[in-house]
Amino acid sequence: MENQQETMFKLSMFEQQMQQIQQQIRAVEQAINEMTNLNFGLDELVGKKGKEIMAPIGRGIFTKAKLISEDLVVDIGGKNFVTKNIAQTKELVDSQIKKLLEAQKDLEKNLEKIGGEFREIVEKAQEEQQKEKGRKEKNN
Template sequence: MENNQQELIFKLSMFEQQIQQLQQQLQAVDQSIMDMSSLNLSLDELKGAKGKEIFSPIGRGIFARTKFLSEELTVDVGARNFVKKTIPETKEIINEQIEKLKDVKDNLNENIEKISGELQKTLIVAQEQKDKK
């Protein structure tokens, strides 16, 4: 009996740790989605801003007043590969990334539900074993 209780406690602890890790990943994905959506809104503000002064971030919380010379942007498309893109093309890339993040979020939620189901099953089995005694 002591062994079964220890095994049960171990299983429950593992399930809880897995759920916690997935929830942390879910929070990070949610934050990324919010950041990308915010970036999308910022790009909307750049439309028609050619020739105007804007504040450009140059570091954490530090901005420089700059003149927006072109609506052509230099975009990192991965592996430090930079390409020139228009604002609409850049928004399209961002929207694709947001959709991929939403897919990741859905997968994380499915995994959380699956593990929660396993946790519930384990608790039910443990309760049934306890009731038999």
């Protein structure tokens, strides 16, 4: 009985860990998609200096604006901003996408490892259950 409770507790913990990792993977995938879309948006700016563009000002809200420069002000973290051209900005975005892809791969490996441990515990529990069933049948 005690062993069964311990097994159920372990399985519950592994299940929670797997759900958390899956949630993290979804968040990373969303960030990758956003960064990829940003890259496409940067491509659209090339050669548009002096032309009218649609500039986002909030969630789903845009305004018409005239692009007076192909230099961009980029947040590099810690409330620090630098000026970069489109190509430099694309390099930065590509670097961030690469880091996100690595994080995704690490999360997937971790999920696979925990899933394997989960399956091992289930298999052992099933074996124990079969042994116990065999013992009971032998005693009857």
